[in-house]
Amino acid sequence: MPKNEISEDQVKHVASLANLSLSKDQLPYFTKQLGSVMDLFETLNSVNTDDVKPTYSITDQVNAMRDDIPQNWNEKQALLRNAPDVKDGLIRVPEIMQNRKNRDRESED
Amino acid sequence: MNYLNKNMTGVHKQLMNGDITSEELTKQTLDNIKKTDTKLNAFIDLNDSKALDDSKAVDQKGIDASSLLSGMPIAIKDNILTKDLKTTAASKMLSNFTPIFDATVVKKLAAAGAINVGKTNMDEFAMGSSTEHSVFGPTHNPWNLNKVPGGSSGGSAAAVASGEIIAALGSDTGGSIRQPAAFNGIVGMKPTYGRVSRWGLIAFGSSFDQIGSLTRNVYDNASILNVIAGHDKHDLTSSDKAVPDYTQNIKKGVKGLKIALPEEYLSDGTDKNVKDAILKAAETYKKLGATVEKVSLPHTKYGVAAYYILASSEASSNLQRYDGIRYGYRSKDANNLAELYVKSRSEGFGDEVKRRIMLGTFSLSAGAFDAYFKKAAKVRTLILDDFKKVFDHYDMIMAPTTSTPAFDLGSKTSDPVSMYMNDVLTIPVNMAGLPGMSIPAGFSDGMPIGMQLIGRPFDEGTMYQAGYAFEQNTDFHKHFPKIGGAK
CATH class of the missing domain: 1.10.20 (Histone, subunit A)
Incomplete structure (x- = not known):
């Protein structure tokens, strides 16, 4: 144990x-x-760690910057092939909020 | 055909001379994998038709005399993205995932003319030390099918050791290249953190993850690092340090090299046969003109605990992206979005991945952060300082890669702590971001023993030099497992 x-x-x-x-x-x-x-x-x-600074990263690169430019990979169809449920070129998910009728019924339970 | 008695230089010569075409070689490689892999299960997926097309294209263009990898079949661990070829990380979560781009390393290998013949088995999301945590079933060790091949790059290691392939890519977060290399009697290098781009590597512990190769000998390994190393604007942690030619000084020997042998790596926890093999290797190095002295890395024993806090924390964050919406497994019976997340993750992840996610989530949670995550990050500093002190006086460290040879399949799957302790001698290297390489150094009851060479940051060159010298003066790499079809 x-x-x-x-x-x-x-x-x-x-x-x-x-x-x-x-x-x-x-x-x-x-x-x-x-x-x-x-x-x-x-x-x-x-382990005594008084006065020891934590190490969160060990890269030798400090503040690696790049321009924030969007790139269009034009791979929409290939990406959608990985989605579990697709309709009309969009990804479909189950209801996000329960409708009022169901919610009220549940809160009464 | 198999690669047991071969090296890349020799195969390259055959291709150059026209003794064999890349297409023939690729076909024979695939045929042998199909035959051998019924026993090993080292591959998750073969790249059959595309590999043959690619090899034909190389033949048509002509083998490139300046690239050892031109027309050369190789294999890729299945957590490294390959465009249009399924990449699963051995998880149900990604069992139907097809990437839309190649990882930088895959692109670089292809540019050098290498032929990707398939994706190798691994522990799910690279979390494990035995390749038993794969949704596609365990890989078997070619030296003894009842033993594990190590992990998480166990498929890559078994494929190379059995001669199915001449080289394979792996990834190493806490020992996942070096430990399987040791268990399979081959060479495995985890380069310095930042040496190789991780763009396209499925993220696990981002401050630890590094890609490297598993090969049959040291020279081949250096040749592959020459190709995959270098800065990549897509990986902000990749170093902009120039990449040297790692084969240039490889034959220079170890005369005058100052080697440290940490006593903590030869403690009572280390198997006697393993200890003896490393002490014998120290004598070999002395005979070759190096000095070997005992040193201390006092915080070694805390590495495992600190690592499993930090790496699990990073994993719990990295794996939040798997929600069953845009890609990956989606539960069939969720009534609303919140349920969809929970059910998809609970059904899509295996037990070990869930353990790590929970350990990480706990370590990062309010009330636990200082006592666990921050504490572990401080211990990481102490481990880093231990190494710095040793490297003030020595050029390289030698040690066992693992405290025991390969263990029996199924012997540790129900006891996570004893599984985690497997990485006790490989984890400190990842904690400090150093390069570490395992090379064959002996046998214990017919199972291979690995020696670990640890270098200064970005000093892979010295390790290849020392590894090559050891290899040339020993014959451990000339023993072959029976399973590969050795005569």
Whole structure:
């Protein structure tokens, strides 16, 4: 058992932040695994990092600038072939907002 | 035909002399891959008809005497975009994705005359150390089919080791070129961060990702870096430093070279046979006129923890783009847009990718950022400083690439921490953005052992020189796995 007490609720919360949902079977499995990885993370607490600056990037290029000019690749058809649902040259998605009737019915539940 | 006993210089000569045309070579290569890959599963997709057309075009133009890659079949890891050829990152999420442009490295290889014969298997989104996390099933190690080929560039490594192909591109975020190269007894170079453009590489950990090649020998590897290295306006982290000819000094030997051997890499966690092989390699280098001295890189053991915080954080951000709208997998039973995102991602990503996304999301979340992400970024500074201190006094570092040879398929898939610990000796190099190369250095119970050479930033030349010298004075690269059809 991992020492780190990460709860199923915490894992569920993190999953929801990442737009993931875990099934009832998956939740204990991921909770246990993430707990043992968190134990590994805790080992960093034994490193003294007072007065140490964080390193976020290691490129030797500083402020690489370019002109912001749009380019038309003229690849609309090729791009649309990758879209899962296309109609009339546009990408189709399910309803973005529920219509009023459905919403009212749900809020009554 | 297979490439077990071949090198690019030799094949180039055959093409130049007209002993074989590029079309014949490409056809024979594809035929052998189809035969061998039933056992290995190193390829996700072959580029059959296009490769034959491309090779015909090179034949018609004539083999270019000045380009070793002219008419030469090669393979590409499936997280590197290839125009009009499916690029899946071994994920259900992208199993139907066809790029509309070539990655810069693919363009450069094509310009040099190379023929792309297909896309190699990998861990999903390059997250893994065994190529078992692929939606297309695991790749097997040609030295022993019950062992993993390493990962995430396991398909590229197995394809080269088995002689299916002479060279393949891979990517390395925490060891994904070097560890599979070690497990397969071949050469794998992760160049300095910024040396090779990542434009068209499916992003995983953007402050770590780097493209490099896996080859049968050191000279071939240097020849490929000559082609793929260089500044690219499309990758703002790519360096504008001039690209030297990496083969120019390759035969100069190691006389006077000051080599450091970090004691942390030979700790109790390292298998005895691996340790012995590296100590023996140190003796070889001394005999060749180099000095080898023990040094300390004290923060080595914290690399894995810091890396899995930082790389997962970057991954969780990079993978937010997969929402099932414009491309990629879309769930069939979503009633509204919010549900579409969640269901598409939950059904489209595999377990390891979900673990990393959750670890990263947690590390970046309010309340955890300072204790995890920022802390790990500070440890990264300490690891970087360790290397800087050593390179003040030494030209190069030698070490094992991995603490053990290849492990059994299925032995670590349910235990992420033991899988992550696999990268303990390769991760520090990515943390510091340094070049690292694995070359064959021995065997343990019939499985290859890899030696890792680590250089100063942009000093791949010295590593190729040292790697070449070692190769010329040892015969580890002349042993072949049985699976490739070696007589």
